[in-house]
Amino acid sequence: MIHLLKEVGRGKRGARDLSYEEAIQAAESILGLQASPAQIGAFLMAERIKMESVEELQAFVKTARKAAHRHPMQGGIDCAAPYDGRKSSFIASIATAFILAAAGLPVTLHGAAALPPKWGVTLSDVFMSAGIHAKALQRDSCIQAAEKTGVLYVHAEEWCPPLKQLRPIREELGMRTVLNTVEKLIDYSSSPFLSFGVFHNTVFDRMTRLMEQLGYQQSMIIQGSEGSDELYIHRPTRTCRMEHGQAVLQMIDPEAFGLDTPVPEREWSAPLQAETTDAVLRGEADMAFIHQVLLNGGVRLHLAGRVLSIEEGIYTCKAVLESGEPYKLYTTWLKMLKKEPQAV
Template sequence: MFTNLLKEVGRGKRGARDLSYDEALLAADSILEMKATPAQIGAFFVAERIKMESVEEIEAFVAVCRKHAYRAPIQEGLDCAGPYDGRKKTFFATFPAAFLLASAGLPVTLHGMPSLPPKWGITLHDLLREAGIDPGGLSRGQITKAAEGTGVLYVPAEEWCPPLKALRSIRVELDMRTVLNTAEKLIDYSYSPYLTFGVYHNTVFERMAKLANNLKYRKALIVQGAEGSEDLFIERPTRTYFVEEGESRLHIVDPDAYGLETALPDVVWTPAVQLRVSEAVLQGRGHLAFVNQVLLNAAVRLQLAGKVESVEEGLYTCKALLDDGAAWELYRKWQNVMRSEGVLSLPN
């Protein structure tokens, strides 16, 4: 059966066709359960990459990933779905923003894994390791305890969805983007009603908006952000798609409209620098560009989830939480709970 499906997507640019949702379910099941051979799986990924995955095909892969993942309604909040292949040239604003949002009463789910192709950038896993936490060594109970105490849930995706770990070697050998690069970000480990999802090209806005609707998120913000992430730019406007109740519309978020547009300093990013800048922002003493970027992203996400009426109100709320130390205190609490298991040698 898998061979027949492979032939349908692998007939070349002109002859290939999109699979139906049911056919894509069969293909995804064969791949995630490793019923297909590594050669067949690799061929399918390449064929889909050439053809370009349809919404129904991605949705099917999301459904099968979810079936094989540990998912629990730990908290009702916002899922931040950024690229698992990481960052090379930009600040991980979503990391400190998560603690700012949680301190404002909006629980946040983050998730990731060790770096992947095609970017091979710095990941959230790397930031946690710099903070003295071994994300792969944490039990579900420990992770859940940290989330229940702080509102920030970090999911090591390969541990909570084991087929992703089983497929890593094939993805590394291919060294290219596959359908999993999208599907793995939408597993939604905590049944979040709100989603912010990063894309690299604006040509996929409509497809991803349709996918977010099909997956029944209450509201979603599709962001053409920094390095394909869910992070809004601070030095220029960002193109986004706002999705709600089957409707979607283009929305430009311009930092200059809020007096926040700021030139970015030249930074050579390493995991240590990412963590240092994140912690400086949470302490209210970071570079203005990165403080403003975190404030803008947090304010827009608070508005998305209905916690504030406007971005301006969100900015006021978030600035106060940075100034009074609430976000930093919450981060330190989360860090201490996460360090009590899966501990690495702490940085100096």
Template sequence: MNMMEILKEVGRGKRGARDLNYAEAEAAAELIMTRSATPAQIGAFFAAERIKMESIAELEAFVNVCRKYAHRFPMQEGIDFAGPYDGRKSSFIATFATAFLVAAHGVPVTMHGSAPLPPKWGITLPLLLQEMGVASETMTHEAATHAAKLTDVLFAASEQWCSPLRELRTIREELGLRTVLNTAEKLVDYGASPYIVFGVFHNTVFDKMAQLMQQLNYRRALIVQGCEGSEDLFIDRPTRTYLLANGEVSLQVIDPEMYGLDSVVPELNWTPAEQLRITEEVLQSTAPLAFSNQVLLNGAVRLFVAGRVNSIEEGLYTCKPLLENGVAWDLYCRWREAMLTNEMKTGAILSEPRLH
């Protein structure tokens, strides 16, 4: 199929449009990811899908085509932290500190993200790295994987690791809408992980996302209606989640009060610098209790998803000493040093005069 034929199917309006089958959606994804379709056609497709809403087959096709054009670095028995690429505006990015807590127990972690995108245009993980002095958009795959080999924490800058996403940024920015890529880019799975925690904004997509996770063959997955649509569980109220395990899906409401962790979250003016400051305070056990408790709860739940503990309670007992004894902080320091060392090497290479 060519793009005009595809647009005739998805662009008939709310009542007339139909879902594409997998082969048709795969063809559309190929045309878009290779830029064989024109910018106008790509924008029209994204807008039409936004009105119609993506089917499971369409999402699966876009995920698989994104993976086809992505660089991947397998993290054995690892867990993927799949949060929103449009970032956060009013909540703590607990997943960043949680990564080092989970990895401190020996579970490889993959994080990924890009510069802010629509519709939220919030604070994203690369902005935290930038605050550390790491320009993730220019970091080589080798530099990121070197840090991962040392610490079991991989950060993949999505537009470096999947170049079609970089090439489509301008169109997405001009549209200003959520598109099919807002879901697909979170599932590229740069670490080839069998486990995933995946954030959603509305609980109406739980069933669809659970079926998609099954199609993508994750061994265990937790779909979280978390802070600002992220994979982070709330600490001041219960969080609705869907757990996929052993081929079965179950609704689980995780209430921090059940574990004596419920806390009042301080109101802060979130900036990348503030996000990084609180992250480092959590890892040094000097942060406000709410943020430390939030990281503990998220760490415990993710160890459970990865099959390393048998319950959330056991996860909390496992995570607490890793945080209090400085093990997670030491791991973060090693990762930061590796990332900064590679940043300096990259900078030196880029600044070397060229011989003519």
């Protein structure tokens, strides 16, 4: 590990990218905890300063996938948002997932307890506020709920143990590392479609080249709300879609679909996120949040090839939401996961 650390840690001018084979060695040392905490922390910071290459990211993703429990069951879309959570915006992906599932497109969501740098409200926080005990989010329970409803939630640190083991180091560093990207690309259910959130459009080129290497049928990189893969409803969102090996940049403007809506200010907590999700699926929330879910659902249906246009996707999601089926799936999903965990 020391010789690899020297290569990436020579400073801004002297550092070099690792070859794919070298990056595999580094990833195995870090994810296998063969390197010391000091070496791991130093490597993560050196990579942050240097900026990870496509080959390095690919190597870390491949190694993390090998270390993870993966269950190729869904054949749908993987929604990859930052694991550091949200502070100032509605998490639309939960309600969107159940609309998509009701429309016949399975969805995989994944996350963990709050992480740096944001330390925001996470999916797990929302689910616990909805009444699900943390211990109920075990693999078998979540797989059973997915088989019944089409929505799989992956608690990443249970499915990929190295992420749990590395948490103390990440918390001490308190900032973004290569793991913030890698954990979103483990692809727990072997999904052919991916929506991937980023904070800065400067990473579009690297990420599109990485998506091509990872072999998704279709993927979209979205510079969304708080770095998520969710499109804004009050202004255009910058996206980049991979189509047949080509990167296609696109600004998606809600105004073009008659959905642009001012977003009411909220002090977002986990209970409020859960309440708003429930209200959206009942069709009783503020229209800004309903419109946001419809737009995101329409874009994801189009990405997965289930509709011919985003507009058709929006109309499809609207009809599905009005049918009441997404709310039925959501209540079924909650009921299955609210069961008291069995004593071991």
